Amino acid sequence: MGEMQGLARQFHAAGQRVAFVPTMGSLHDGHMSLVRKAREAADLVVVSIFVNPAQFGPEEDYRSYPRDLPRDSRLCADAGVDVLFCPDADAMYAVDSSVYVEETQLSAGLCGACRPGHFRGVATVVAKLFNIVQPDVAVFGQKDAQQVRVIEQMTRDLNFPVRILVAPTLREPDGLAMSSRNVHLSATEREQATCLYRALILAQRLHDEGTSDVGSLRSAMRKVIESTPNAKTDYIEVVDYGTLRAVDVIRGPTLIALAVRIGRTRLIDNLVIRS
């Protein structure tokens, strides 16, 4: 940790711009697209791999979250990542740690409602990582749309000297959003999991055809999920993309987001309508 902070200091002293991609590892093409975006934005790319216990609830999948550091290291080396930072949890959190970064508005709904404490864990670890890595730019994936908004707000409100870049969601050929958790899906579940994207493109199509009433969009999406065996809706929400507050009618930039359990695996996906 001190070593990473020392490196960051050296980079800045040498006038080099640092782009940072924080991850929980188990890297897939989605992550690698963030790395490419980072590479374009700066002289040096730092990737962190840290499965952050503070953002998992007690009933959640911290222990079973997929981990494969040897493969992740190879992928980063092949992608020309300059520094791979893999702190361990004991080094990141003192036993008597007592300071948290809390976002109080944007975190309230969507995943925040289902996962109490999740965004406090996310904001806190990202603040820590920003202070350790001291990046000029940090890259996050649009797949975690609420996380993006929370981090953007944190960066603004706490005046971190970091520019936030957002990279589009990468998808498998059948539309499933890439996610480290997809490895948990059985072959059958893997097929069922396409229901998230099918629900989203249906909403997009209905909107493009003139439906701006959110009630109609949500019930159409709900039917897609409910007609999928083994799928259980956590939420289907249509919210203002700035405030993340629910809207009744689509007017400005709007986030359509959903979380669905396929068997024991919880998946999320979203799209933004920029009408």
Next chain:
Amino acid sequence: MGEMQGLARQFHAAGQRVAFVPTMGSLHDGHMSLVRKAREAADLVVVSIFVNPAQFGPEEDYRSYPRDLPRDSRLCADAGVDVLFCPDADAMYAVDSSVYVEETQLSAGLCGACRPGHFRGVATVVAKLFNIVQPDVAVFGQKDAQQVRVIEQMTRDLNFPVRILVAPTLREPDGLAMSSRNVHLSATEREQATCLYRALILAQRLHDEGTSDVGSLRSAMRKVIESTPNAKTDYIEVVDYGTLRAVDVIRGPTLIALAVRIGRTRLIDNLVIRS
């Protein structure tokens, strides 16, 4: 704000070390001793003056807090301060700001118990200022002992690359701790206000003479305050200097702290017993 952040970047690029003294202005010799300590620790000294609304409760003295920017500017210029940073509240806090830094253990007692939200306001503004000024070193006064501990904890837990220095409390010849709020005291109150220091040195003397029982120390201190007309105790506490938890017997480093209202002015003072 952007300008300050740009300056900070330039300083670091030029390999200059920055020491930072955050204040609420209305500067007195206590502040100037922090500036001297900052000067010794780095190449450049940045002082901020910002009466932070977020650390005052609705019933507190935000509006009447003393302000004298022309005098403060002269004092800083005379002391060779390199940058005086005086943001205004609108620039510091967006109307929809929603991110806070919260310390959950050390802030619970002492002033935190009397002033709900105070240390959240302090931790948040110091995190913001650290990100804007990007200091290598920051200097705080021991007079605000609980604030020092909260900031030390925040710096550690959020990995700010900042070294925290603590400067001893400066006192008037009769022992009253220097404070911007002392200007509110009438001549009579000014004399009565010495009861805080008298209570502290009595506790120190009793301890030096062999009393380690906290009950005896607190009741001796309480008598000093109660025998002072116009003085009303907010708290008299004896706590472990690390955890700020109350102790029954003085063993390791111990903080003796009190808050007393003299008329309408609330004063605090403390001493640390390093036995």
